[in-house]
Amino acid sequence: MENRHQLDLNTELMVLNMGPSHPATHGTVRFFIKLDGEKIIHMETEIGYLHRAFEKHCEDGTWSKAFPYTDRLNYNSAPQNNVAYALAVEKLMGMADKVPARTVYIRTIMCELSRMADHYTNLGAATLELGALTAFLYFVEARELTWDLIESVCGARLTSNYVRIGGLASDLPEGFAGKVKEVFAKNRVFWDEFDKLLTKNRIFLDRMRDTGAISRDDAIAYAFTGPCLRAAGVEYDVRKASPYLAYGNVDFDIPVGTTGDNFDRYLVRMEEIRQSERIIEQCLAQMPSGPININDAAVRNPSKEEVKSNMASMIFHFKNTIEGIQVPKGEVYVPTEGSNGEVGFYLVSQGGGKPWKCRVRPPCFALTQAMGHMCKGSFLADIIPTFDMINLIGGECDR
Amino acid sequence: MGRLIDLCKRKLGDTVLSAHEQHGDETVVIRKDALLTVLRWLRDDDAMKFDFMMDLTAVDYLGTRARSERFEVVYHLFSLKNNHRLRVKTLVADDDPVTESVVTVWVAANWFEREVWDMYGIIFKGHPNMKRILLYEEFEGHPLRKDYNIRKRQPLIGPEN
Amino acid sequence: MGVTREERNIEAALGDSVILTQVDKVIGWGRKYSFFLYPFITACCGMEFMSVAGPRYDLDRFGAALPRFSPRQADLLFVVGTISHKQAPILNKVYNQMAEPKWVFAFGACVCSGGMYNNYSTVQGIDTILPVDVYVPGCPPRPEMVFDGLLKLQELVANERSSKWPRGKSQYEPRVKR
Numbered sequence: 001m002e003n004r005h006q007l008d009l010n011t012e013l014m015v016l017n018m019g020p021s022h023p024a025t026h027g028t029v030r031f032f033i034k035l036d037g038e039k040i041i042h043m044e045t046e047i048g049y050l051h052r053a054f055e056k057h058c059e060d061g062t063w064s065k066a067f068p069y070t071d072r073l074n075y076n077s078a079p080q081n082n083v084a085y086a087l088a089v090e091k092l093m094g095m096a097d098k099v100p101a102r103t104v105y106i107r108t109i110m111c112e113l114s115r116m117a118d119h120y121t122n123l124g125a126a127t128l129e130l131g132a133l134t135a136f137l138y139f140v141e142a143r144e145l146t147w148d149l150i151e152s153v154c155g156a157r158l159t160s161n162y163v164r165i166g167g168l169a170s171d172l173p174e175g176f177a178g179k180v181k182e183v184f185a186k187n188r189v190f191w192d193e194f195d196k197l198l199t200k201n202r203i204f205l206d207r208m209r210d211t212g213a214i215s216r217d218d219a220i221a222y223a224f225t226g227p228c229l230r231a232a233g234v235e236y237d238v239r240k241a242s243p244y245l246a247y248g249n250v251d252f253d254i255p256v257g258t259t260g261d262n263f264d265r266y267l268v269r270m271e272e273i274r275q276s277e278r279i280i281e282q283c284l285a286q287m288p289s290g291p292i293n294i295n296d297a298a299v300r301n302p303s304k305e306e307v308k309s310n311m312a313s314m315i316f317h318f319k320n321t322i323e324g325i326q327v328p329k330g331e332v333y334v335p336t337e338g339s340n341g342e343v344g345f346y347l348v349s350q351g352g353g354k355p356w357k358c359r360v361r362p363p364c365f366a367l368t369q370a371m372g373h374m375c376k377g378s379f380l381a382d383i384i385p386t387f388d389m390i391n392l393i394g395g396e397c398d399r
Numbered sequence: 400m401g402r403l404i405d406l407c408k409r410k411l412g413d414t415v416l417s418a419h420e421q422h423g424d425e426t427v428v429i430r431k432d433a434l435l436t437v438l439r440w441l442r443d444d445d446a447m448k449f450d451f452m453m454d455l456t457a458v459d460y461l462g463t464r465a466r467s468e469r470f471e472v473v474y475h476l477f478s479l480k481n482n483h484r485l486r487v488k489t490l491v492a493d494d495d496p497v498t499e500s501v502v503t504v505w506v507a508a509n510w511f512e513r514e515v516w517d518m519y520g521i522i523f524k525g526h527p528n529m530k531r532i533l534l535y536e537e538f539e540g541h542p543l544r545k546d547y548n549i550r551k552r553q554p555l556i557g558p559e560n
Numbered sequence: 561m562g563v564t565r566e567e568r569n570i571e572a573a574l575g576d577s578v579i580l581t582q583v584d585k586v587i588g589w590g591r592k593y594s595f596f597l598y599p600f601i602t603a604c605c606g607m608e609f610m611s612v613a614g615p616r617y618d619l620d621r622f623g624a625a626l627p628r629f630s631p632r633q634a635d636l637l638f639v640v641g642t643i644s645h646k647q648a649p650i651l652n653k654v655y656n657q658m659a660e661p662k663w664v665f666a667f668g669a670c671v672c673s674g675g676m677y678n679n680y681s682t683v684q685g686i687d688t689i690l691p692v693d694v695y696v697p698g699c700p701p702r703p704e705m706v707f708d709g710l711l712k713l714q715e716l717v718a719n720e721r722s723s724k725w726p727r728g729k730s731q732y733e734p735r736v737k738r
Binding site (some may be wrong): 451534535547548549550551552553554555556557558 | 645646648649652678679680681683688689733734
């Protein structure tokens with residue numbers, strides 16, 4: 001009986017084009033959606049609107065010149081990309097263990113600060129797109145405060161260009177630990193407000209729970225990493241699986257979800273903000289003193305005073321700038337845990353001052369690929385929370 | 400030599416063209432025609448269990464190698480269960496840039512292979528949708544090849560510069 | 561509101577109960593505090609745009625708070641972030657869909673000139689496609705710079721002549737129809 005009714009109805013499918021300039025998608029992306037009523041039958045995703053030739057630029061310049069371009073991959077957490085690239089180059093040069101301990105700790109702090117900023121942005125923007133403007137305002141301010149910390153370290157809010165091969169651009173400013181304490185105290189208030197507004201909010205739950213879900217096995221098959229993989233119940237975090245930087249020396253937990261839906265992704269991110277605070281506080285307590293740069297003029301430029309007073313330093317400064325730091329022939333892949341998932345740099349050197357190949361594994365590329373799979377069978381409106389929670393960052397996805 | 404390389408060599412014999420270990424990363428180069436069988440084995444074997452295809456890319460070695468080995472397609476595999484990684488490579492010739500698609504092994508490979516086609520012009524046989532992904536269909540050439548100039552623009556609208 | 565000294569004298573002589581002005585001036589004065597902007601956000605600068613619109617910097621204060629997500633309702637096109645050649649026809653389309661009068665705000669170095677990205681995929685400044693009214697460089701520009709740009713734009717709008725409009729479609733047609 002029911003079937004006959006359906007036969008009588010005009011059940012032509014509608015094809016809808018969503019994007020590429022759509023108000024509810026942060027980042028430029030285009031969805032071709034085949035709809036049966038409000039139900040998604042099929043969905044194709046088109047990306048590439050922000051392709052800016054990252055790899056070609058890296059191959060075009062010296063090893064150090066790639067840093068500003070790595071900033072603009074995942075621009076929400078620029079220092080993480082800086083660190084990931086620096087770690088890869090250092091490993092390729094065989095000097096990973098010569099990097100000073102203080103640098104390792106400062107890098108860890110910067111990574112976690114940017115993870116916090118990234119999650120604030122992601123969650124804030126997501127709620128904005130779901131219509132919860134108030135919550136957005138809280139987290140934008142929390143992000144401003146986090147950016148103030150990053151700015152006090154490296155002078156830039158967003159695109160930091162802070163890390164160098166074998167060191168850092170500058171040391172922590174005076175009184176940094178105190179400032180961190182102040183900011184965290186304020187941010188916890190924002191976090192609590194945000195939590196109160198959303199986590200038990202009926203409308204928010206209806207939009208988030210059981211939408212965009214992916215099973216554990218599918219998440220692995222689609223090469224999910226980061227919060228989205230952990231939300232699906234897989235306890236994989238590069239910081240735990242193969243500890244780098246100072247992550248082996250600090251105590252923190254990995255939040256893991258159960259259902260892999262948007263709400264679990266939200267909860268995982270919320271908890272990760274808390275865990276990042278923990279990591280930073282421990283790092284500040286353990287912070288070793290000492291130099292921040294490797295003591296090797298062929299890698300890290302000597303100080304300005306030395307360059308102007310010492311002939312040998314002058315020569316190194318000149319050679320490092322013009323010819324680039326010399327990296328021996330070889331190849332390396334270094335995985336790190338970015339805010340969105342595994343950020344891995346695959347570098348190939350043929351010797352000399354320029355990278356032969358500088359590939360970054362973009363976590364949200366793999367996540368965006370599964371959009372069609374996750375949205376199939378759900379409603380049109382579910383695209384928005386799903387797309388928010390995979391956190392597509394154009395610079396990283398399209399490079 | 401690394402443990403994984405040993406295992407590969409013992410099982411695969413002369414399918415492994417070469418292998419090396421650098422900075423703790425183990426790499427095997429395998430024959431192109433055996434690619435799918437080898438990758439399936441790597442995915443399913445208990446000692447290997449590479450359930451993640453983390454990354455797939457290509458490298459253009461123009462001018463440093465024979466043209467029959469110009470391109471390398473590189474797979475970075477990761478095993479959640481065993482927490483180990485392996486890099487698998489195959490060689491692709493300049494005049495016949497074709498290799499097997501691995502979408503049937505890891506569904507994640509779909510977009511990665513499209514990107515390699517877009518950037519390097521390597522065709523993946525058996526891929527369900529071999530189209531450009533980052534650039535537009537009207538684009539001519541493949542920009543990450545070493546013989547493509549970084550500033551060679553092909554705008555859809557507006558002037559060249 | 562008299563424009564010249566003479567006009568102001570006349571206004572004073574009539575006890576300031578009369579306003580002598582020009583229609584263009586009144587319209588410009590009205591327009592400059594009521595921008596409806598269309599944020600065309602593509603890249604990193606969008607993060608800074610969020611801050612500009614957020615509580616600390618608060619774009620609201622300048623009468624340009626309400627983003628319109630349909631180009632037909634907007635009169636200020638905020639181009640925020642790198643424009644690639646793949647993106648350019650879309651930007652062009654959005655511009656042509658906007659009703660006149662309309663202004664274009666180039667937010668960030670990439671939009672102004674291509675910035676760091678002098679390569680095969682990036683448009684070397686959107687002024688190769690559209691007429692631009694204000695350029696704000698910076699990678700990304702700080703919110704203070706954006707406000708400075710906005711104030712400059714307000715000044716420009718206040719002094720505009722109505723004969724400037726309509727400006728018409730952008731001068732470029734897509735090479736390939738989609």
